[in-house]
Amino acid sequence: MTIDEFDVAIVGYGPTGAVLANLLGLTGIKVAVIERTRSIDPKPRVMRKGGDELAGGVYTGVDGEPILHFEVDPVSTKSTVRPRVAPRRCIIQTELEEDIRKGVKQFSNVKELLGYSVFGLGEEAEAVTLKLRVFNEETGTATDTAGEMSIRAKFVMGCDGGNSAIRKLINTKMNSLGFDEGRRHQALGPRSRIPLLQPEAPGLTFPCPRNIRRWEVKLLPNEDPADFSHPETGPERCMKLGEEFGTDLDSLKLWRAATYQLHCLVADKFSSKSMRVFIAGDAAHQMPPFMGQGLVSGVRDASFLAWRLAYHLKNEQLIPPTESKVLASYEVELKPYITSIVGMTKYLGNLIGEPDMEKATKRDLAMREAMKSQEKAVSREDRLPVLLGGIIGLGTPGAEKNFVQPFAFSADGRGRCWTTSSHMSIARAPLGGRNCGLDNSAFFDQMGGQKLVCLAKDAKDGFAGEVAGVRVVREEDTILTDWLKLHGNATVAVVRPDRSFCYGTASSAEGLNDLLVTSQKMIVV
Ligand SMILES: Cc1cc2nc3c(=O)[nH]c(=O)nc-3n(C[C@H](O)[C@H](O)[C@H](O)COP(=O)(O)OP(=O)(O)OC[C@H]3O[C@@H](n4cnc5c(N)ncnc54)[C@H](O)[C@@H]3O)c2cc1C
Structure with missing residues (x-):
C-alpha cells in the first residue's frame, strides 16, 4: 500500500530530523517524518552542546517562540573572548527533542509516522519510494511483513543515526579518521570538582544541567567493558570512580552507566547519485563528544539542507536535481568542514587520553600556564574550521567564518x-x-x-x-x-x-x- 506522496520524507526523528522537519515545516512544503520508535529515547545522551555557532539558535518553536534550548546563555556577553560568543549550553537531549517536536506539531504540512522502520528504498527519475515496516521495539526488529507499506517523496533525508539504513541503501561508506576508543559514560549528581587528567584513569568530568554531573573515562587495556555496563558491578565501579575524583558518594544517585566505542567517521558521499537522497547528522558523521559538536553538527546539516531543498522545490520545473548547484553545494560545504571538526575531536581525545605519564605531566603544566592568562583564552567557536567553498563570497572578509547571532x-x-x-x-x-x-x-x-x-x-x-x-x-x-x-x-x-x-x-x-x-x-x- 502506498499511503501518500510527499515533497520530502525525513527518516529518523532524532534532533537532526526534528530540526529539519521544523525548518521545512516553516516553508510550507509537504513533509513526512518516519521514526521507528513511538516515543523519544529517555536515555541520557547529549548533556552539552556547542554555542552560538549553532545556526542562530532561533529555530521556531511553539507559537513562533524560539526553542528555549537553542537560545544562547545571556552570560555570553561577559565573555572575555572578542568578539563575544556564547558558551556551551547544558541540555538534556530528551527534553530538547520534546521541545523541537512541539514546534513541528504546529505545521499541518508535516506528517509524523511513528513506529515505522524504513528498510527499502527505490530511486526513480522523479521521486524515491521508501518501504516501511512496523518496528517492534521489544525485539528491535521490523520483520513482520503484515503492516508493510510504501511512501513516495521527491526527496529523502536520511537522519537515521549512526547505523543509518538510508546511508547503506545508497551504498555510502564511512571513512574512519583513525580513532577507536572505548570510553565509559555516566551521569551522576551532585556537582563536584574537576579532577586532573591522569594516565592511570584518563577521562574528564563536567557539570550538566541541574544537579547532574557526567564522568567519561577511557577504559584501559586491562579493564573489562562488561564490568562497567553490568547492572550490579557497573554502578559500583562508577561510584568508585566518583570517590577517586573526590566526590561525596553518599549524595550521589546513579542515573546511568554505559560503555561506548567512540569513532571518528565521515561519510564518503552525502547524497545519492540521483541527488534525491541525502544524509545528515550522525548518519553522515560521528565523533567523540569532546567538542560538544555531535548534536550541533546534525542541526547545522539540517539548516544547510532546509533552504536548499525549499529553494530547489520552488524551481524544480527549471532544473533537475543532478544539475542543481544549490543541492550539490551541500556536500561541497559540509564534507571538508565536518572532516575538520571530527579531526579536532580526535586531537582533543588523544590529548585527554594521553597514556604516557611524562607527556601527561607536561600537558597539564602547559595547560595551567595557559589558563593563568584570561587574555589567551580561545573559545571553541574560534577553533571551528572555515568553509572552503560552496555558496559563499570567498574573498570578502569573514565570509568563510561562522557568523554571529546578536x-x-x-x-x-x-x-x-x-x-x-x-x-x-x-x-x-x-x-x-x-x-x-x-x-x-x-x-x-x-x-x-x-x-x-x-x-x-x-x-x-x-x-x-x-x-x-x-x-x-x-x-x-x-x-x-x-x-x-x-x-x-x-x-x-x-x-x-x-x-x-x-x-x-x-x-x-x-x-x-x-x-x-x-x-x-x-x-x-
Ligand atoms: C551516551 C552519549 C552521550 C552523548 N553526549 C553528547 C554531548 O554531550 N554533546 C553532543 O553534542 N553530542 C553527544 N552525543 C551525540 C548525540 O547524541 C548525537 O550526535 C545526536 O543524537 C545525533 O542526532 P541524529 O538525529 O543525527 O541521530 P540520532 O539521535 O541517532 O537519531 C536517529 C533517529 O533515527 C531513528 N531511526 C534509525 N533507523 C531508522 C529506520 N530505519 N527507520 C526509521 N527510523 C530510524 C532512530 O530511532 C533515532 O530516533 C552523545 C551520544 C551518546 C550515545
Missing part, C-alpha cells in the same frame, strides 16, 4: 536580529541612508528574503521599525558591530538562510550590490 531591539521588543529563516541582508548604520543599497530586491524576493538594517548599540537614531520593506532594529550589545569591525571593518553582511554563515561582507553600497549579484549567480537557476 540580540536586538525592534518594534516588537527584544529578540534576535532576524526572525525568519530566509535570505537576508543586515547592516549597521551609518551606511548612506537606511536602505544602503538594499533596493536590489528581486533576488531577495525570490529567496523569500528579509531586508534588515541593524543599527549599532550607540547609534544616534534610535528608531526601530520598518521603512519601505526594510526592518530596522538596534543591536543590544556590540556583538555584530565587533564582528564586522574584525572582518575588514565591514558595514554590511549578506546572511545566508542557515544563519551560521554570511554569504559575504562589504563596506559600501557598491560592495553590497556586488555581493548580491555574485550570490544570485551562485544560487539562481
